[in-house]
Amino acid sequence: MTKELEDLINEMEEGSVRALARLITMIENREKGWLEVMKAIFPNTGRAHVIGITGPPGAGKSTLTDTLTCELIARDLSVGVIAVDPSSPFSGGALLGDRVRMKEISTMKGVFVRSMATRGAMGGLSLAVRDVIKVLDAFGKDIILIETVGVGQDEVDVVKTADAVMVVCVPGMGDNIQAIKAGIMEIADIFVVNKADREGSERAVLDIRLMLNMSTEKGSLNIPILKTVATKGEGIAELVTNLFEVLESQERETSWREERIREELMSLLDKAIAHHVHVKLGRNSKLDTAVKQVLARERDPYSIVQEMVASFVH
Numbered sequence: 001m002t003k004e005l006e007d008l009i010n011e012m013e014e015g016s017v018r019a020l021a022r023l024i025t026m027i028e029n030r031e032k033g034w035l036e037v038m039k040a041i042f043p044n045t046g047r048a049h050v051i052g053i054t055g056p057p058g059a060g061k062s063t064l065t066d067t068l069t070c071e072l073i074a075r076d077l078s079v080g081v082i083a084v085d086p087s088s089p090f091s092g093g094a095l096l097g098d099r100v101r102m103k104e105i106s107t108m109k110g111v112f113v114r115s116m117a118t119r120g121a122m123g124g125l126s127l128a129v130r131d132v133i134k135v136l137d138a139f140g141k142d143i144i145l146i147e148t149v150g151v152g153q154d155e156v157d158v159v160k161t162a163d164a165v166m167v168v169c170v171p172g173m174g175d176n177i178q179a180i181k182a183g184i185m186e187i188a189d190i191f192v193v194n195k196a197d198r199e200g201s202e203r204a205v206l207d208i209r210l211m212l213n214m215s216t217e218k219g220s221l222n223i224p225i226l227k228t229v230a231t232k233g234e235g236i237a238e239l240v241t242n243l244f245e246v247l248e249s250q251e252r253e254t255s256w257r258e259e260r261i262r263e264e265l266m267s268l269l270d271k272a273i274a275h276h277v278h279v280k281l282g283r284n285s286k287l288d289t290a291v292k293q294v295l296a297r298e299r300d301p302y303s304i305v306q307e308m309v310a311s312f313v314h
Ligand SMILES: Nc1nc2c(ncn2[C@@H]2O[C@H](COP(=O)(O)OP(=O)(O)OP(=O)(O)O)[C@@H](O)[C@H]2O)c(=O)[nH]1
Pocket: 056, 057, 058, 059, 060, 061, 062, 063, 064, 086, 087, 088, 089, 093, 149, 194, 195, 196, 197, 198, 228, 229, 230, 231, 232
């Protein structure tokens, strides 16, 4: 590792927000040296609690994130926020003012906000997010909040790795509840019916309860369903209490942690092997030849791939 990089890591671990931001960019873009950074910081990770916040567009995820951040800071906890592909900024509703103010708070009170794009994430979004989480963890954040819109497999993969996942719904969703059902519902530790100042919030709670009652997932009957008004901070204290309960219960489950590490190792291995194969293929013209052979029906793609894999493994 270069002296420069070593200094940057030290600065970050001593609390420099500038160094933190620089390292995150480096890791996100897989810049030269990023692996060295990950290796160096790993021993200082494993302390932070990660909370995933997901749900349909416009449900109030960012507003809840802001409000939640305020509540956590009031409890003397430091907070990092990762917003994956945010379509709306952290406007913060009535509580935090605009994004600029959020930024101010970030330097003053121990909040660090970072946006990450779904598209163009080198090496897979969920791996990149997990790496950024580790940096924030090494930096000393107590709680890391991740906001993603609950659509698409990428987003599900991202929040799935959180220690606690809250799914945000709103009254009057009707068929939307069905949409949430697919994929997201299985990973929810807590359901939140936000915008409870609107009509139909009790109905939404019942709909979710009904859906959970029909589920075969273990423990689905015990999943809390809470009502919040994020813009006014209503229900947030109860939400925090429930989140902490989930975090404490997860902490005891070694098998759950082992399973996550197993998944991460497999993903890293997949990426590393794919990278290795791409580099190798990029250097010779085997692939070009194969394309022509398949096009001319001289050979089938299956045998070609089998042969290539055999030559990589040897
Ligand atoms: N009435 C009411 N409005 C709310 C509440 N929470 C959020 N909103 C409003 O709902 C709108 C969307 O809020 P966001 O926090 O941006 O929602 P989001 O889920 O982050 O949206 P995306 O990131 O675009 O998916 C904003 O205009 C908020 O002010 C609430 O509890 N009640």
